[in-house]
Amino acid sequence: MKMSASLFPRGLALVAVACVIACSPPEAVVEVVEPVASDPLTSWTDGPAKSEIIEFVRVVANETGSGYVAPEDRIATFDNDGTLWPSHPMYAQLAFAVDRIKALAPQHPEWQTQQPFKAVLDNDLEALGAAGEKGLIELVMASHAGMSTAEFESLVSDWMATARHPRFDRLYTELAYQPMLELLDYLRANGFKTYIVSGGGIEFMRPMTQAVYGIPPGQVIGSSIKTEYKMEEGEPALMRLPEIDFIDDKAGKPVGINKFIGRRPIAAFGNSAGDREMLEWTGAGSGARLMMLVFHDDADREYAYGPANGLPSTHFGGFPQKLMDEANKQGWIVISMKNDWRRIFSIDE
């Protein structure tokens, strides 16, 4: 008894030591306790993309090496659409806006003839894509504003729980890319804090990011419309206004990162021209860096689009040749969905 009593505090002392070293993100604990998983990235093929990730993590987590990075500086930022889940045949948020516009259409007869609303009501995806960013913003204003943040959250949550992807016939939340989920887990297990930095709406993503990606709302950065604090029937509410607050895309991404995180990432993951500046900003810091771009070159299992490498163009998250050239020049790793990913979705065999 005496012996076990004296061992007990030693066990607790280990708690302290292990926690100080590794517990900042709770996920790290698993790594300490369980035998090191033989392969934390099982859905990745054994190619250059996977080895670059593993080597980078080894370098920044190696306390005695010259590339060591303190845990509080292990910031990794991820674009969402096309990087963590599909952006085709259209952005999920656009699909949500389309459903909202259709539901609201009876109160707006003028939409029958007015673009981009007409395109929505006609299910004309080509005209919708051609409406461009301006068109998307009009749809967002008409479908995302004029209600409280609480009402909007409830609309989004209901939609996420029921809307199905037109090709895969699954909830959008079931279509997170399995290799990226493993990457998120792997980074967090190694002391990283993972953020989403997306051109998508911040309040559209937040209701699902914890459950789907393990990323809490405070680590989600996105585009936003303005909100106004006011009393509604004696209760304070944040009302969503039809006015752009911030566009978290292209040069807006480093701005958003600086505003929300206040530290420069050491790793950044994207898939389109909207991510270029985020990778550039990440890469311009000193020390070990990892910049990666998902390239959609797998029409069989997901989609194939560029226009880089001669693949078809798209209105939804294109990967221009210029981005491919910059990736090659800067040493950014291009992830081929076809070659680097053994599995695309968790539902795949």
Next chain:
Amino acid sequence: MKMSASLFPRGLALVAVACVIACSPPEAVVEVVEPVASDPLTSWTDGPAKSEIIEFVRVVANETGSGYVAPEDRIATFDNDGTLWPSHPMYAQLAFAVDRIKALAPQHPEWQTQQPFKAVLDNDLEALGAAGEKGLIELVMASHAGMSTAEFESLVSDWMATARHPRFDRLYTELAYQPMLELLDYLRANGFKTYIVSGGGIEFMRPMTQAVYGIPPGQVIGSSIKTEYKMEEGEPALMRLPEIDFIDDKAGKPVGINKFIGRRPIAAFGNSAGDREMLEWTGAGSGARLMMLVFHDDADREYAYGPANGLPSTHFGGFPQKLMDEANKQGWIVISMKNDWRRIFSIDE
């Protein structure tokens, strides 16, 4: 040997269990390992303010009670100036702006006759205060913009390391209120995530919040000017523009909280009319709530100002009678510096 080998994994298993329960914030570890501190709030007198805090924490952390709050929802927001450190004789950020304006004055002869710059150069605190928010913004634009975020951070860090408070003759960073430091630690030890939500500049605070308050940059919300991402001599930089991005004060505080945290706080701490909406928004959520206001009624040890309760008015973080009336009506706890705090600064005996 065999026995100790079998005990070793048990120690590690304890790591896992203890971490899952308590390690989210590393500070929690200390509470698990060491005997429970007899009094985590030693700088607070045994009055109603202290007991309300302890009772609130007991309720939200009690897993079997009806007031239990899951750790991810234990969000506590703190105003900075006047709540965590002094806002008198003027805001620290204004003192910084004053020093910058004086340093830049030789390049701006027009400032000799132009308000609010003249007030700065004449050391006319009354005229400076009377210039109001508009005057403060002009000073901020002239002194905080036109450089990169990296240059600004370096200016602020240098200033924080050398500028001394005119009355206490200490670095500003040495003047954090000791009772509030204990409160921050106590909340974090009980699974809370602590945020600053201040009308002050977000990039003015971030260089010091981790060291002074244990709050990392990503948990600091404040007012901001716009930044622009651009190439400066071939390197990407975020340039600070002389244009307001966001004022995180009054009705801006719930807006900032929603934007940055995406969850409603369950505890909020302020000291002035600028904090009213933050406390109101916090209090309007369901479940256990704690709202507190620091009342500066101690001219001997710090400052005394209102105008509530007949104390003198101030230009820097006033506590109007109307706020006192609302506090009493809503059940917000008013902290009397004189009666509730045994010690003001860590340097006090």
